Amino acid sequence: MTIAREIMSADVQCVRSSDSVVTAAQRMAELNVGALPICGEDDRLKGMLTDRDIVLKVVAERKDPLGVDAGELAEGVPVTVDATDDVRKVMSVMSQHQVRRVPVLENHRLVGIIAQADVATSLGNAESGSTVEAVSTDF
Secondary structure (H helix, E strand, O other), X not given: OOEHHHHOEOOOOOEEOOOEHHHHXXXXXXXXXXXXXXXXXXXXXXXXXXXXXXXXXXXXXXXXXXXXXHHHHOOOOOOOEEOOOEHHHHHHHHHHHOOOEEEEEEOOEEEEEEXXXXXXXXXXXHHHHHHHHHHHOOO
């Protein structure tokens, strides 16, 4: 049985909920990523911020990116998995919620992140293909 901890990227970095969207975008550029977890001052996960969120919720609405905090874009309860969850549960969560990346928690703390690529490289083509298809399908 493969578990989330075995396929996650453990070097995940957060953007603080109090950081500006500009700071978040700069960190994304530095790390060459399209999404970052949003963590509060208590180091707890508050949500996920994507480059798409920045474009649609800030740029397209002509808001000042320096005046918008990353935490303002965190909506609802973040979709997560536990570090000990079986990879099939991870696939199910990603498919059900149509997310391409899922934060991994241990004792309510962020310890990693799993992307579609992590699932694809750890599983067979048929299994990972069904997850990619489910995440990418519009309902």
